[in-house]
Amino acid sequence: xxxxxxxxxxxxVRYALSEKLKENGFLVKEACDGEQALEIFQKEExxxxxxxxxxxxxxxxxxxxxxxxxxxxxxxxIVTAHGDIPTAVEAIKFGAYDFVExxxxxxxxxxTLSRAIEKADLEKKVRNLGLALETSKEIQTAYEKLKExxxxxxxxxxxxxxxxxxxxxxxxxxxxxxxxxxxxVIFPQVISDDKKTTNTVRQIKENINIIxxxxxxxxxxxxxxxxxxxxxxxxVEWKMAPLxxxxxxxxxxxxxxxxxxxxxxxxxxxxxxxxPEISGDNDRLLQVLINLLSNAAKFxxxxxxxxxxxxxxxxxxxxxxxxxxxxxxxxxxxxxxKFKQAGDTLTDKPKGxxxxxxxxxxxxxxxxxxxxxxxxxxxxxxxxFTIPTIQTAGQEI
Numbered sequence: 263x264x265x266x267x268x269x270x271x272x273x274x275v276r277y278a279l280s281e282k283l284k285e286n287g288f289l290v291k292e293a294c295d296g297e298q299a300l301e302i303f304q305k306e307e308x309x310x311x312x313x314x315x316x317x318x319x320x321x322x323x324x325x326x327x328x329x330x331x332x333x334x335x336x337x338x339x340i341v342t343a344h345g346d347i348p349t350a351v352e353a354i355k356f357g358a359y360d361f362v363e364x365x366x367x368x369x370x371x372x373x374t375l376s377r378a379i380e381k382a383d384l385e386k387k388v389r390n391l392g393l394a395l396e397t398s399k400e401i402q403t404a405y406e407k408l409k410e411x412x413x414x415x416x417x418x419x420x421x422x423x424x425x426x427x428x429x430x431x432x433x434x435x436x437x438x439x440x441x442x443x444x445x446x447v448i449f450p451q452v453i454s455d456d457k458k459t460t461n462t463v464r465q466i467k468e469n470i471n472i473i474x475x476x477x478x479x480x481x482x483x484x485x486x487x488x489x490x491x492x493x494x495x496x497x498v499e500w501k502m503a504p505l506x507x508x509x510x511x512x513x514x515x516x517x518x519x520x521x522x523x524x525x526x527x528x529x530x531x532x533x534x535x536x537x538p539e540i541s542g543d544n545d546r547l548l549q550v551l552i553n554l555l556s557n558a559a560k561f562x563x564x565x566x567x568x569x570x571x572x573x574x575x576x577x578x579x580x581x582x583x584x585x586x587x588x589x590x591x592x593x594x595x596x597x598x599x600k601f602k603q604a605g606d607t608l609t610d611k612p613k614g615x616x617x618x619x620x621x622x623x624x625x626x627x628x629x630x631x632x633x634x635x636x637x638x639x640x641x642x643x644x645x646x647f648t649i650p651t652i653q654t655a656g657q658e659i
Contacts, residue, residue: 296320562586
């Protein structure tokens with residue numbers, strides 16, 4: 263029998279879930295807060311955790327972070343109110359397997375738990391079989407099943423993202439209209455020396471700007487999720503054509519130049535003479551360069567950013583070199599993975615969606631190249647990628 267830990271500060275919710283899960287053949291443990299959950303987690307062998315997102319004291323996100331430190335393999339399913347769905351989607355970035363809405367439907371919980379446990383069991387099986395059994399039929403079957411489950415999760419996230427895109431676009435549009443009306447019609451009529459009135463007007467302006475910035479951030483996240491899902495599913499139509507290296511670099515400079523001007527940074531190019539053409543999708547490779555240049559501008563406070571291009575064997579190597587804050591060694595290993603960012607994204611406000619670099623990696627790999635990072639904290643970073651020259655593009659790499 264599979265053992266589930268229910269973590270919720272509401273006793274009636276714990277009781278209802280516990281009884282229903284027991285009726286469906288699960289063993290159940292209960293915790294009323296994050297601290298108690300951690301104690302039970304260390305003592306019991308658990309197959310999954312149902313975790314309430316909003317709890318007094320240690321929040322659901324904080325609890326999940328600590329649980330993942332203890333055992334990253336145990337799937338965590340977030341239980342959340344409808345209004346907290348964006349936060350629940352964010353939780354998936356930090357390691358949650360999935361989320362269900364309150365009031366929880368037991369049928370959906372059973373299905374979600376079963377899939378989560380099945381995936382965790384298969385991953386454990388793959389680990390236990392080890393490298394020596396890579397060619398065996400059993401591990402191949404487990405691998406194919408894992409791919410299927412991963413596709414189901416990708417499809418789910420993609421569907422949720424589509425559902426959020428339209429209302430977010432409406433919220434963003436209406437908020438901009440409201441801000442415009444307030445600033446041009448309402449606020450000019452509010453002429454008062456009353457300090458309370460002045461503070462209220464200021465607070466309204468600040469709140470509207472927060473709504474706009476957060477909506478734009480969520481819109482960017484959704485667009486990146488959909489873009490990555492499209493690339494991973496093989497649905498992108500690659501428009502391959504001969505490209506001049508210097509031309510595509512200068513296109514990227516034209517788009518990002520204002521970012522460097524605003525911060526007083528030098529934007530430099532170092533392009534080897536006589537480079538052969540490459541074969542690639544101009545828009546997608548431009549997307550990679552814009553992303554890397556924008557990141558360099560974002561994390562560099564003084565000095566310069568240099569875009570280099572040189573021939574290395576049958577490839578052109580592009581490098582974006584900055585004099586910024588640099589990246590820790592541990593973060594360098596994970597920064598190209600989905601939803602992974604440098605630093606602690608639970609305590610530090612993320613400066614992006616965590617998908618820009620994984621999208622870059624997918625684009626580069628689809629062109630037959632590779633991407634990597636070299637960095638030293640406090641001295642800067644160098645993001646490099648290779649693209650085959652036009653003579654070798656299309657050959658087996």
